[in-house]
Amino acid sequence: MLLRRLTGWPSTGWNPFSELERIQRELGWLSRGLMREPSAGVFPLMNLTEDKDHYYVRAELPGVKGEDLDISATGDSLTISGERKILAEEENVTFHRRERDAGKFSRVVTLPGEIDTGKIEATCVDGVLTVVLPKAEAAKPKQISVKSS
Secondary structure, three states: OHHHHHHOOOOOOOOOHHHHHHHHHHHHHHHHHOOOOOOOOOOOOOOEEEEEOEEEEEEEEOOOOHHOEEEEEOOOOOEEEEEEEOOOOOOOOOOOOOOOOOEEEEEEEOOOOOOOOHHHHEEEOOOEEEEEEEEOOOOOOOOOOOOOO
16 A cells, blocks of 8 residues: 555556455356366256156256266255267367367256155157156145035
């Protein structure tokens, strides 16, 4: 502050936090994983819906074959694991854009209620995995009749 008063340096547009902001940006690059192996990130993208009797999980899995997936379920969760493989590029190529990641993935979805794990069905068509999870009898809504006197 004294240096600023005496010499007018640095100029009045100087931001005392600019160096901290620069360091934060640089550390942000590290925290996003430049120092680790590439992974498939939040993959696959999923939707979870339900009707009266079932939960439905739909996951986008372009290029992943159904037999390369590992799907498991417990009372109220579903786990989808696998590996996304992308053909290797030739050596000595220059990338101008690289957005497609390869790697192992695992997503766990917590369901809103209990499921019947013995009746789960899964299909993979055109890169979309659909898992049908029947609700457990205890999780299904019950119709209660009201008696009047």
